[in-house]
Amino acid sequence: MDAVLGQLFAGLSLGSVLLLAALGLALTFGQMGVINMAHGEFMMAGAYTAYVAQNVIADAGVALILAIPLGFVVGGVMGVVLEATLIRRMYLRPLDTLLVTWGVALILQQVARDVFGAPNVDVRAPSWLSGSVDLGITQVPAARLFILGLAVVAVTGLALVLTKTALGRRIRAVVQNRDLAETAGVSTRATDRLTFFIGSGLAGIAGVALTLLGSTGPTLGSNYIVDAFLVVVAGGVGQIKGTVIAAFGLGLLQAGIEYSTTASLAKVAVFALVVVFLQARPQGIFSVRTRSLA
Amino acid sequence: MRRELGALIGFAVGALALLVLAPALLSDFRLSLLGKFVCYAIVAVGIGLAWGRGGMLTLGQGVFFGLGAYVMAMHLKLADAGPSGVPDFMKLYGSGEVPGWWEPFRSPVVTVIGVIAIPSLVALGLGAAVFRRRVRGAYFAILSQALAAAFAILLVGQHATIGGTNGLNGFRSFFGFALYDPVNKRMLFYIAASTLLVVLAIAWQLYRSRFGELLMAVRDQEERVRFLGYDPANIKIVAYVVAAAMAGVAGALFVPIVGIISPASVGVVPSIAFLIGVAIGGRSTLFGPAVGAIVVAWAQTTLSESFPSFWIYFQGALFLLVVAFLPSGLSTVASLRRRTREAT
Numbered sequence: 001m002d003a004v005l006g007q008l009f010a011g012l013s014l015g016s017v018l019l020l021a022a023l024g025l026a027l028t029f030g031q032m033g034v035i036n037m038a039h040g041e042f043m044m045a046g047a048y049t050a051y052v053a054q055n056v057i058a059d060a061g062v063a064l065i066l067a068i069p070l071g072f073v074v075g076g077v078m079g080v081v082l083e084a085t086l087i088r089r090m091y092l093r094p095l096d097t098l099l100v101t102w103g104v105a106l107i108l109q110q111v112a113r114d115v116f117g118a119p120n121v122d123v124r125a126p127s128w129l130s131g132s133v134d135l136g137i138t139q140v141p142a143a144r145l146f147i148l149g150l151a152v153v154a155v156t157g158l159a160l161v162l163t164k165t166a167l168g169r170r171i172r173a174v175v176q177n178r179d180l181a182e183t184a185g186v187s188t189r190a191t192d193r194l195t196f197f198i199g200s201g202l203a204g205i206a207g208v209a210l211t212l213l214g215s216t217g218p219t220l221g222s223n224y225i226v227d228a229f230l231v232v233v234a235g236g237v238g239q240i241k242g243t244v245i246a247a248f249g250l251g252l253l254q255a256g257i258e259y260s261t262t263a264s265l266a267k268v269a270v271f272a273l274v275v276v277f278l279q280a281r282p283q284g285i286f287s288v289r290t291r292s293l294a
Numbered sequence: 295m296r297r298e299l300g301a302l303i304g305f306a307v308g309a310l311a312l313l314v315l316a317p318a319l320l321s322d323f324r325l326s327l328l329g330k331f332v333c334y335a336i337v338a339v340g341i342g343l344a345w346g347r348g349g350m351l352t353l354g355q356g357v358f359f360g361l362g363a364y365v366m367a368m369h370l371k372l373a374d375a376g377p378s379g380v381p382d383f384m385k386l387y388g389s390g391e392v393p394g395w396w397e398p399f400r401s402p403v404v405t406v407i408g409v410i411a412i413p414s415l416v417a418l419g420l421g422a423a424v425f426r427r428r429v430r431g432a433y434f435a436i437l438s439q440a441l442a443a444a445f446a447i448l449l450v451g452q453h454a455t456i457g458g459t460n461g462l463n464g465f466r467s468f469f470g471f472a473l474y475d476p477v478n479k480r481m482l483f484y485i486a487a488s489t490l491l492v493v494l495a496i497a498w499q500l501y502r503s504r505f506g507e508l509l510m511a512v513r514d515q516e517e518r519v520r521f522l523g524y525d526p527a528n529i530k531i532v533a534y535v536v537a538a539a540m541a542g543v544a545g546a547l548f549v550p551i552v553g554i555i556s557p558a559s560v561g562v563v564p565s566i567a568f569l570i571g572v573a574i575g576g577r578s579t580l581f582g583p584a585v586g587a588i589v590v591a592w593a594q595t596t597l598s599e600s601f602p603s604f605w606i607y608f609q610g611a612l613f614l615l616v617v618a619f620l621p622s623g624l625s626t627v628a629s630l631r632r633r634t635r636e637a638t
Contacts, residue, residue, distance in 0.1 A: 103615075104610065
């Protein structure tokens with residue numbers, strides 16, 4: 001029983017990490033149809049933000065709490081710069097954007113290697129996150145519980161922004177029909193830029209969270225980017241709930257299969273299941289219905 | 295007519311450069327290096343077919359390259375071990391017994407068929423599943439990349455049966471020819487170079503055919519092709535399978551030339567790296583992808599020897615600048631020149 005509960009929590013925890021990584025991607029991919037391969041490097045930037053914060057501020061707890069908004073801003077600013085300089089020019093060529101941002105990702109990784117050194121660095125977890133928490137039925141690591149909470153907060157925050165604010169209304173309008181939104185007076189340019197800021201900022205937060213799980217290195221983001229994209233594909237674009245379900249679904253699947261076989265076989269099985277799943281729902285779990293053929 | 299002539303001249307120049315000039319001018323070491331680049335060029339021709347002509351951004355060619363390579367490597371290992379012998383690394387890490395799924399590759403015939411058939415079948419499976427359901431564009435790109443990630447992870451996890459992170463290496467002979475003999479190494483180069491020319495000829499004939507026209511039509515206006523009564527899925531699957539088979543053959547040649555195959559040359563990063571030469575050479579041209587792949591691989595070897603960190607910046611910048619500003623690669627420059635000449 002304990003083992004099953006432990007595995008269940010492992011799945012939820014993996015799901016929350018995937019969710020944090022994929023949330024921003026789902027947003028930018030859903031709205032603009034561009035694949036940002038540098039998303040993982042924005043996560044890496046968030047993680048190094050946490051590392052720098054800890055070197056400046058002695059108290060690990062304060063540094064971590066401060067690093068979350070800082071990571072958001074660092075990721076967001078990098079995203080806006082990328083959008084304004086490159087992606088903006090390439091909206092009509094989404095597949096090429098993938099390769100261009102891959103080039104950006106390579107450069108950013110090398111910058112990290114040159115600035116922080118190739119070996120991984122470690123961010124100390126504050127004392128209140130280093131132990132484990134007794135949930136009555138099972139013991140769970142506090143850091144993982146914190147990340148789960150952070151993912152819930154991020155999703156709720158994003159959902160509130162999308163449903164309750166004027167910006168959210170504009171974003172949804174652009175996702176559903178870009179031309180019609182433009183005609184109705186929505187500045188799609190400004191909306192795109194803000195979406196990119198939020199989406200990349202979420203990557204920064206994900207990076208801060210990842211420092212609690214392991215050490216930070218230049219390839220931190222690229223380890224997660226493929227899984228994060230798989231979540232977006234399985235979840236369908238344009239709606240957060242698809243991403244949430246897909247992230248936890250894949251996390252639980254991975255942990256569940258891992259329990260009975262090995263981690264590497266679980267990865268392959270999850271990939272195969274996603275392909276099979278797309279047979280049934282080629283557009284993912286949820287998709288915005290349009291009349292367009294493409 | 296002029297295009298036919300251009301292609302024929304291209305073949306003549308390619309054959310002269312690869313089969314006559316290179317072996318005459320290069321040292322054994324450099325020639326073997328060029329042989330490795332020629333393997334990359336074979337993969338690039340396939341990518342040109344799938345991506346340049348078919349619009350399918352395949353980020354997982356490393357999988358097919360790896361399948362071909364591992365099939366060949368397994369055969370070489372078994373051949374080195376002798377009849378009913380056990381490859382050295384299995385004695386070291388494994389149970390000391392050859393797994394059942396290795397056995398068929400003792401036969402050279404099965405190996406040669408497997409090098410082409412296994413990547414083709416995997417591509418057929420994924421292609422049929424994906425293209426029939428009209429999953430395309432970015433979704434296909436992501437799935438092909440996830441396939442590469444899953445494949446590399448699977449290989450790393452199987453230490454006892456397929457060498458894990460170390461991969462398979464230390465081959466002594468290639469179908470009975472000792473690999474330490476420089477003459478046989480030269481022979482391998484000739485095989486690889488001739489294969490590249492054959493693969494290019496296949497691509498040329500495909501591009502000239504009705505199929506080639508349809509493939510480009512699917513790339514540009516998939517729905518219109520559907521409305522004309524063709525099934526775009528079939529056209530795409532054929533192109534994808536041919537590209538996979540080319541990558542498999544390249545992998546199989548890579549193994550005896552380079553002497554090692556490991557998960558590091560089949561995962562996500564090498565799979566994307568295959569694309570850069572194609573993008574630079576001109577993705578939809580006949581010779582561009584192959585020439586681009588060789589030039590980029592050569593530049594990488596030269597530059598990363600002396601400035602490893604600079605090469606990564608350079609590679610990133612190449613991706614960025616070429617794809618963003620020269621979408622047809624350096625061949626754009628040539629066609630621009632032709633256009634200005636015709637205008638004047």
